Amino acid sequence: MKIYLLSLFFLTILTITNTHIAFGQSIEKILPMEDPLRQLEAVLQLPVNFGKDTLALKKSLQPVLEIANEKNNFILKWGYYMRMADGYSIAFDRTNGISDQYYLLAQQLLQKYNNIELEMTGYARQGYYNYVYRKVKDAFPFFLRANDLKSKIDIRKIPLLVKHYQFIANFYSYIGDQASAVTYLQEALPFSKRASRERVDLTNAIAVYLSKDSLNREALIYLNRAMEEAKLAKDSVWIGIISGNLADQAWKSGDRQKAIALIRKNIDLSMRYDERKDAMRANLNLASWYLALKEWKLAKQHVVSGINLMEEKPYFLKYKMDASKLLSDIAHGLNQKEDELKQLHIYLALKDSLEKRINDKEIQKIMWQRETERYNRTIQSTEEKRLHSKRIYQFIGIFLILVFTIILLLINRSKTKIKMSNALLEKDRLTLAYEKQLLDQELVILKDSLSEFTDTIKQNDTTIQQLRQEIVKVSEQNPAYMAQVTDNLNAMLQTHIMTDERWLKFKHVFDKVYPGYLSQMKKNYTKITDNDLRILALQKLDLNNSSMSELLCVSTEAIKKAKQRLKKKMEAQDQGAISVDRTISR
Known part of the structure; x- marks a missing residue:
């Protein structure tokens, strides 16, 4: 089954504008740019979504390759390989051999020119490409290499820094390492534009990741910052989303009236701007709170509203399960036994299906830990071998120097002995004759x-x-x-x-x-x-x-x-x- 949500997100985040360059700008306007980093960022934002029409994809990006070859510009060529890999992943809607080949060409190019910032960016993109299409195990080595290079790069030279650090943060959050996810987003935050949707997104994501680690006080600080940025940007959609997140914090702190008011605001704004998924989540959340307050009818009303916003996609499986459990509890509160058993049966069936997915995710987390340990062992072993080889070469060098010195001394002594021997032989020969x-x-x-x-x-x-x-x-x-x-x-x-x-x-x-x-x-x-x-x-x-x-x-x-x-x-x-x-x- 196609993973609609993640593939759509991958396409969106790869093509969103990070600088003042207009989306879809032509190659003729990009090439005169003097800053190589801005030029590369523009190339990485060229449109590559031509559906399954790969001929149109090639034709669209061919000028980039021609200019890169003409000017021997490896940075542009690397950008061309990245976008071709993106385009083919969109065309096939899955990982594929052609995209893999373009990533390989990009890696081989950097082996010749040695640009550590592009190397890290390439690993982040290829790791995210595998992660988006649920090849999570295949994504492990790329994110490991990217993270290993993090301490060695100049962060200012990373193209589209915010988006690439978001790729890495999303992956770390998925495998349960919220602290690493927060670190990447915090480092990217100063490079986002003030009062922009990008900064609002980053700040809100930091709060969400902190909340997952139960760091609610720190999460609330970032949520308030995100709300300030959203208001400065006059972004009603994000104001609604952040209101919902603030409502969660208010409910946890015991301020129930404030929590309900905030989440209603979230639902209002999400419905007004057609943010159906966010409105669905907010309705279910509000229903659970009304259930806790034993407001059965209000709780059921919001569960039904949430169900009406759901779609037949894997993403909504968890929310369908939550809705069934809420309806079962509401029926129990209303003493509707038959309806309670019916919803409980649906809930258990959905739970079994979801647990299989959760178990798969836990297995992937364990695999990540093992892969990390193996990667670290490999790095350590390689370093030990390098040091061992260095010591051997040093020993051989010293040994050869000593041997050479001894040989020189022996030669000098032998020359003297040879001369004396020759003189004595000459004497003996001449004595016999003259x-x-x-x-x-x-x-x-x-x-x-x-x-x-x-x-x-x-x-x-x-x-x-x-x-x-x-x-x-x-x-x-x-x-x-x-x-x-x-x-x-x-x-x-x-x-x-x-x-x-x-x-x-x-x-x-x-x-x-x-x-x-x-x-x-x-x-x-x-x-x-x-x-x-x-x-x-x-x-x-x-x-x-x-x-x-x-x-x-x-x-x-x-x-x-x-x-x-x-x-x-x-x-x-x-x-x-x-x-x-x-x-x-x-």
Whole structure:
């Protein structure tokens, strides 16, 4: 069966004017608008109700698509997809594959251009489209996504904000979450025009939702505001509707005469402006009050008036049940047993039918809760996976950096070892063939090696100083980077310091290049120690105090003092005083 009321409401709310743009305005008047948001709002209000004539629908909206493609305007194109989806839903009067396809095209378009406000609006529209045609379960994921984006959007960039927030609020109210419905409407309220039917509708709806949560005091505040807006707008229809809602509050508070006067005003205005459904509800409400006052005839009179305003549609099932129960109670009050049993039988039959619908609605509420929980779990799981993947990539990155650093160090050490091995192999080969030539060649190699050693020491000294300066700079700014620089410095110092083992190897090379130099110095100056010989050898290579300090792992001051002690030892002996001065002075 077609759901006349909701589909009619869906059509009305999609085509109502939200700005100063006239309804049905032509595309030629819309396109020159400079504000993209107002332009989109105008497109979203273009007429799409051509009955089942989908060719007329396509022809009407084709200029929007052409201009969107010509100007590469994705916002207009998105609006075109939305209106085509609306048009086909009206043509088929149900959810359908073509409307679904247009919604999908709109989503794919936003994946490319990334507009979060349009994304939320699209979800709200597609969710409401499913909800209106009673595909409530299918509507769940769209409203969940829309609500998830709510905290991330700029509310001022939502097109037709009031209407789209009404879509979401209506859905939340349907599933029983009145608080969320009120929140959406309260956020939309400042964007409605003063003294407009739109603002009256919003304010009254907030009151109704608050009343459903038994927040009657807050509801009364909003009802009074709604009445003020309706009077400013001179909207008699809404004055009547709000009078009926105020009558409910007055009855609950015990002011029965005021309640009856207000609801009579509601009935009067609703009948005058052909608001039959509202007049029907008001008559039944007034009948229940007369029943409570034991005014049987007046109660029956208003029940009959309400029944006469009913139609053969699913919407009226609940009200028919209420009317039968009222008539049964009135017959009981008038002691009309036969009529009482007849109306009670009708009431029970209608109640059974309605309870099935109510149970379906309760099931849908439970499904919404489960869907919400599942959606939240999915979001949480996705975030955990993302963080886990991030940690893995970070670990792999750090591991690769460490491996690369180790490989570089090993390569550097291997190069030195390879060079030494090659030199030894060359020596062995030349010894077998040309002993004298080998000695000369060995001397050249050793000189080069010693020269290379000297250059390396100087270069490493510069690098070490730079690393130390870098540590001072980043010590407070970047602790992680400081640790890396410190590691590099320590590694370099380990390969730089002249240990006893390295001294013996160095001394061997030095003695070959400068034969007899150290032994002669030891012979001439018997008081000098092995440490003094190291300083003499390094001075011979023209290394400065700083390089010596890094190489021997002592301070520069220690080097200077060692030199001074050495000088005193050598000056203490008579031989070679002039030569000594020339050797150790800088």
